[in-house]
Amino acid sequence: MGSSAAPVIAVAGLTKRYTDVLAVHNVGLSLQAGQIYTLLGLNGAGKTTLIRMLLGMIAPTAGSARVLGTVVSAGQHSARQRLTWARTGYLVEAPAAYPELTVAENLHLCARLRQLKHPGRHVEDIIERLALTPYAGRRARTLSMGNL
Structure with missing residues (x-):
């Protein structure tokens, strides 16, 4: 089922660290067009953080990512990256909690x-x-979405 076409998503060494929390560590993957993929993991495993990096919503601490052939860079709004966003659907949850209050x-x-x-x-x-x-x-505000 392999394909010689360029991958739709190509990730190498993608890492995200928030001060003392390692949210995503050294992720590498190559996803081909026409296939269905899912991210499975426990609450706080880094699934949402990975998606946010792939969408250019947050910058990785290390590594690189390409989506639809475009290098993903947080905060950059080039015409090519805007076209990539237009071809990508996503929904990131909003927590039903007061972010400045503790869980208790x-x-x-x-x-x-x-x-x-x-x-x-x-x-x-x-x-x-x-x-x-x-x-x-x-x-x-410091919790994973899965904890809220």
Whole structure:
């Protein structure tokens, strides 16, 4: 099923680091036209970050990417890159959380808005049941979309 045509997407050594978080590490792939691909991975695995780099929404820390033969560069709006965007469909999610609040603060707010009795107990229960303890004190804006 191989093809000698240039790949639709070609990625080499693509990496994205946010200070102390390695979101995407050394990704390399070559995707051909006419085939269907999917990205599978756990929450926080870097799927959305990879897509955003491929679309030129964010710059990689290292590596390179080509989409439809065009080198992807964040922040550059050349005629060729605009044409590439016009031929590419994408939808990046928006979180349903207050980005400046922590996970626990967002949950407390929801509990208050729903007028739950003993909101603290409900929040503690949710944090435990959803294994959010490592994230409870983190601001929502720092989380992977899969965590929101």
